[in-house]
Amino acid sequence: AQSVAQPEDQVNVAEGNPLTVKCTYSVSGNPYLFWYVQYPNRGLQFLLKYITGDNLVKGSYGFEAEFNKSQTSFHLKKPSALVSDSALYFCAVRDEGNTPLVFGKGTRLSVIA
Amino acid sequence: DAGVIQSPRHEVTEMGQEVTLRCKPISGHDYLFWYRQTMMRGLELLIYFNNNVPIDDSGMPEDRFSAKMPNASFSTLKIQPSEPRDSAVYFCASSQLGRHEQYFGPGTRLTVT
Numbered sequence: 343a344q345s346v347a348q349p350e351d352q353v354n355v356a357e358g359n360p361l362t363v364k365c366t367y368s369v370s371g372n373p374y375l376f377w378y379v380q381y382p383n384r385g386l387q388f389l390l391k392y393i394t395g396d397n398l399v400k401g402s403y404g405f406e407a408e409f410n411k412s413q414t415s416f417h418l419k420k421p422s423a424l425v426s427d428s429a430l431y432f433c434a435v436r437d438e439g440n441t442p443l444v445f446g447k448g449t450r451l452s453v454i455a
Numbered sequence: 456d457a458g459v460i461q462s463p464r465h466e467v468t469e470m471g472q473e474v475t476l477r478c479k480p481i482s483g484h485d486y487l488f489w490y491r492q493t494m495m496r497g498l499e500l501l502i503y504f505n506n507n508v509p510i511d512d513s514g515m516p517e518d519r520f521s522a523k524m525p526n527a528s529f530s531t532l533k534i535q536p537s538e539p540r541d542s543a544v545y546f547c548a549s550s551q552l553g554r555h556e557q558y559f560g561p562g563t564r565l566t567v568t
């Protein structure tokens with residue numbers, strides 16, 4: 343069965359500094375990996391995905407994520423954080439079959455001006 | 456496309472009443488998912504459909520919950536009778552075969568008093 347771990351409930355970063363939100367996964371076979379963001383009182387918004395190919399994936403709003411197969415990780419990164427990036431971030435995984443996404447518990451990112 | 460549409464956005468009801476949540480997926484999407492989000496349990500998959508057919512309802516908490524998808528453009532999630540512990544935000548999401556990522560609606564915030 344697939345699983346996702348987001349080890350940090352909360353990440354605080356100063357505006358302009360780089361940010362990292364961590365995610366590790368477990369799946370049989372090749373993983374399909376995703377990041378979503380949720381702003382207050384909104385639904386989850388798709389940020390980026392890794393299916394195959396280049397390990398560094400670029401997504402919306404300047405975010406990127408690096409797939410590391412040996413460490414089974416898919417950390418979300420951004421070179422320079424904005425206050426408007428403050429939100430709840432979810433990592434998700436599924437296997438190659440038509441199975442639903444399995445979501446992590448979420449990490450709350452707070453960017454401080 | 457308007458994205459996934461959910462109604463109502465907010466619902467307040469008394470314990471014992473029937474509640475019906477509605478969802479219109481993105482046109483052309485093959486899969487539809489119902490999720491529930493609470494602070495305690497995070498994001499939980501309740502049920503999902505493929506081409507209007509329920510595939511996995513193992514996440515439905517109990518018999519008080521039921522979901523239908525009478526056609527490709529409409530789904531309902533019904534709770535009868537409702538209980539205070541059903542209070543949560545309920546999300547609908549849809550996806551297209553071969554595209555992998557899911558697109559979420561804005562959610563329905565349900566409060567059962």
